[in-house]
Amino acid sequence: MGRLKGKVAIVGIGEVPTGRFPDRAAIFHAVESARLAIKDAGINKDLIDFVMPTAALYSPQFNTELVTCRIAEELGLRNAKTNCQIFAGGSSGSCFLKLGGSIIETGIANYVLCVHADRLGTGVTAQGGIDLFSTAGISAEWEVPFGQHYSAIAGLTTTRYKYETGCTDEQLAAVCVSNRKWAELNPNAFFRKPLTIEEVLASKMLSTPLRAKQSNMLFDGGSALIITSAERAAEITEKPVYLLGESGRVTHFVFSQEPDLTRFGWAEAAKEAFGEAGITPNDVDVAEIYDSYPIYQVIGMEELGFCRRGEAGEMYLKGDTWPGGRLPTTTNGGMLSQGHTGAGGGVALLVEAVRQLMGKAGQRQAPDAKIAVETGTGGTYMDAQVTILGTVIP
């Protein structure tokens, strides 16, 4: 087994700060992230032969620029053979590796440049953002007419999960606190001031039991990475980050059709990804678990097998997931604290997993990190994508 295991590697990462930059055109976030990734890899830009942008949500005009080769032209990528967009919402980062890796392994390309950029912080108004996310990914026939939107979706998951497991509001608030502790150490994060459980629980109620400080906010930002073969990676860097395992499950389009609102497809996807990598959750040094709302980071932790069902809340509360804890988790601060940039929330987590394994995470470096897991999910938590990366091939 092991289709791509150990055969492809990430050799460069780039990221611009997440925030509100009214004077910066959206293309800046794309071009600058890509430029930083090429510099990080230490390769000649003209080695890039495949450009793989993901989609931007804030404007069709900008998204079309990503589709129609603007990144290649801005950077002068003279040997680009193909520019092709890959988009699966919040799973786009995970999909970069599946698809980019396959393109490398089959010889279609030698260096794939994956880029995300969006401008949801300054490109849309606050109410415009709410309205965008009351239709994007939500069924126009079966859910939009009932006032469905993303805060309500998180509320629906949280209500049932609390009912079945006894998880407390304090434990859910602890996820936000854990992520903030990491963001305090992340120069690219938007929210960097310390946060307490009391502050989270005192914030405005959005959709019960979800409060404002348990909700992600939309920002401008971008990140990028470069994939190549394991052989080429070994020639150009001392620390290639290998793809060790991946799998996924698609479980719904219409949110209310999800058979289990408290589990989704994580357990099956994780079993296959860990199986391909030949490791268990005990071998993982860093867990970059997709958040967007605390409940999904709790469910992800449990369904991946890092603890039993109903126990993840206590891990976040006790500090297991914090800087210095036994399982550093969502170490860029996640969408809750670094900020949500659309499809880029997931790409940023993937970039962070690579950064940790390359030993480039600065103040938030997890000690001796060799194996990382990254998760992604798009739409209304429509899929469960699990990726395992490592600096060693078990």
Place this chain on the structure above:
Amino acid sequence: MDRPKKPAPIVNDWARPFWEAARQGKLTIQQCKDCKKPIFYPRLCCPHCFSEDIHWIEASGKATVYSYTVVENNAPSAFIADMPYVVAVVRLEEGVQMLSNIVGCDPYEVKCDMPVQVTFEKLDEEFTLPKFKPI
């Protein structure tokens, strides 16, 4: 400022019988004649066994609340005036799930697994939405 109009369902052709029945105060779902399983939302073919032999049945309208949330702030523009309102995933007696609103009670009385019954709310001349109220 004008209040934005409530979004009407954007209807797929094969789902029209559902909305026509709803306008007449009936909750209908599909059932597969081959594997007998209930189907919601309406499909072109059975999502369980891929049979094209599916027909419409009237549901009892009895359901339980699988999960719910009370929207207190940051609603989509067209729903701001409705706050607080309850969004819920209900499980029909026939065994399918759907999204709706729980109405006809204090929003804070809604609980998981609570029994509810369908009730219909007219949106406009064309659409009537199935909603649910406590039994």
